[in-house]
Structures are given as C-alpha cells and as structure tokens.
Amino acid sequence: MGREAVDAATLRRWLEVYAARLTERADHLTRLDAAIGDGDHGINMDRGFRAVRERVLNPADEAPLDGLLKGVGMALLSTVGGAAGPLYGTFFLRMAARAGGKDRLSASELAAALEAGVEGVRQRGRAEPGDKTMVDALLPGVEALSRALAEGRDLAAALAAAAAAAEEGCRATVPLVARKGRASYLGERSAGHQDPGATSSAYLLRALARVVSES
Numbered sequence: 001m002g003r004e005a006v007d008a009a010t011l012r013r014w015l016e017v018y019a020a021r022l023t024e025r026a027d028h029l030t031r032l033d034a035a036i037g038d039g040d041h042g043i044n045m046d047r048g049f050r051a052v053r054e055r056v057l058n059p060a061d062e063a064p065l066d067g068l069l070k071g072v073g074m075a076l077l078s079t080v081g082g083a084a085g086p087l088y089g090t091f092f093l094r095m096a097a098r099a100g101g102k103d104r105l106s107a108s109e110l111a112a113a114l115e116a117g118v119e120g121v122r123q124r125g126r127a128e129p130g131d132k133t134m135v136d137a138l139l140p141g142v143e144a145l146s147r148a149l150a151e152g153r154d155l156a157a158a159l160a161a162a163a164a165a166a167e168e169g170c171r172a173t174v175p176l177v178a179r180k181g182r183a184s185y186l187g188e189r190s191a192g193h194q195d196p197g198a199t200s201s202a203y204l205l206r207a208l209a210r211v212v213s214e215s
Contacts, residue, residue, distance in 0.1 A: 004155050007104040008065040010215060012057055015072060018207040019049035019057075025203065032196040036178065038082060041196040048080035048088070065103060069096035069113075084197065087121050087134065094120035107155040114142045132178040134197035141166030141205045159209035163202070170194065170202040 022029075022045045029042030056063070056071040063071060073092035076085055098116035099105060105113060118138045127133040129140075144165035148158035173195040177188055 004107050005104045006110055006155075006212065008063065008068050010211060011065060011068055013215075014208045014211045015049070015052060016057060017211055018204055019053055021203050021207055022046045022049050022200065029196050029200055032194055032199060035193045037196060040082060041084060041200065044080045044082055044084050045088075045200050048076045048085065051075045051079040064101070065105070066096045066099045066101060069093070069099060083125065084200075087125055087197070090120040090124045091117040091138075107149055107158065110155070111142065111145050111149055111158075114145065118142050130176060130179070132173050132176040132195050132198075134195070134201040136173050136176070136195065137166040137170040137198040137201040138205075140169040141202075156209070156213040159205070159212050163206040163209040166202040166205040170198040173198045 022042070026042035026046040029045060030039055031042075033039050033041035052072050052075045055075050056068060069092050073089045073096060076092065077089035079085070080088060095113045095117040098113040099109070102109065118135070121138060122128070122135055125133060125135070127135045129136055141162040145158050145162035148161040149155070153161070171194065174193065175191055176195075177191050178195070
C-alpha cells in the first residue's frame with residue numbers, strides 16, 4: 001500500500017492516536033464545556049473512545065475497513081452521553097457506509113468518506129457553519145482536504161492542510177454566539193468561549209494527519 005491510500009490498519013492507528021489524545025485532553029475539553037455546556041464533553045468523549053479501544057480496536061479483531069468504522073459508530077452511540085454520542089456516532093456510520101466493502105481507500109475515497117461523515121453530522125445536528133458546533137471545524141477541514149488533493153498535493157500534505165483548517169475553524173468559534181445545542185441557551189454569553197465539539201473535532205483530523213504522515 002502506498003502513501004496515497006489507507007487501509008483498516010491505518011484507520012485503527014488513527015483511532016488509537018485519537019483516543020490517546022482525548023484521554024490527555026479530557027480535562028481541557030471538560031473545562032471548555034463547563035463554560036457553555038454541561039461540563040462533560042471531555043469525560044464523555046474519553047469514555048466513548050475507551051469503549052472503542054475495548055470493543056473495536058482489540059488486536060484479535062480483524063474487522064474489515066467498513067466494519068471497523070461501523071463498530072466505532074455503534075460503540076459511540078451506546079456509550080457517549082449528550083449530543084456528542086449521536087453526532088460522532090453518525091459521523092463514523094456515514095463514513096462506513098461510504099467506504100462500502102473496500103479493503104482500502106484511495107485519497108479521493110477517504111476524502112469522500114470524511115465528507116459523508118460531516119454531512120451526517122450536519123443533518124443529525126441540523127447545524128450549519130457559524131452555529132458554533134463541531135461543523136465549524138469539520139467542514140473547513142474536509143473542504144481543505146478536497147481542495148489540496150485537487151491541487152495535486154499528496155495525501156499526507158492534504159491531511160496536514162485539513163487539520164490546520166479544522167484548527168483554524170475551531171479557534172474561529174470563540175467570538176461566535178451559539179445557535180445550536182446547550183450553548184445556545186446562553187445567547188450572547190456563549191461568545192468568548194471556544195466550542196468543545198469543534199475542539200475535539202480538530203483533534204480528530206490532526207490525529208489522522210499525524211498517522212498518515214508517519215506511515
């Protein structure tokens with residue numbers, strides 16, 4: 001397999017790296033959420049990806065690519081509380097559906113799978129850019145990925161661009177007034193705080209960029 005494709009092993013490593021990042025940053029995510037939400041985003045995401053590690057990333061389990069992604073989605077739906085469970089669960093289930101029965105995804109197929117995941121999040125959360133949600137990180141990220149690939153950049157470089165765009169989108173949530181979720185109840189008081197869902201979403205794309213660059 002060349003650098004321009006990813007297989008189930010690469011995706012497993014992505015999820016392992018992301019899960020470790022969530023454990024490291026759980027307190028930070030929870031503090032962000034305490035300012036504008038229920039104060040449990042870090043706890044919930046860490047718990048969800050601990051379940052992913054136990055149920056889906058078991059070394060003895062050689063699930064195919066779409067089975068792996070579906071397993072992640074189902075684990076998150078059953079263990080992550082609040083809005084994050086359905087949203088992240090939908091993200092991975094839509095990725096699985098788009099991946100189909102392939103044993104590896106080309107760069108363009110990976111981008112399409114990520115786009116399908118983001119569209120699932122938008123539909124499930126009824127969120128649009130500027131609503132101060134995870135969409136504000138994910139959408140710029142996948143758009144930057146597709147743009148970089150169209151410009152002829154290799155997958156590692158394109159994912160680095162995607163991660164950077166997601167991080168920029170995450171930071172851009174700080175001045176926004178939330179229009180969706182628990183934060184929207186605060187109205188103008190939600191401005192001045194970084195969205196926790198956008199933050200964990202930026203971690204997700206950065207983890208993928210890291211794994212592909214190291215492969």
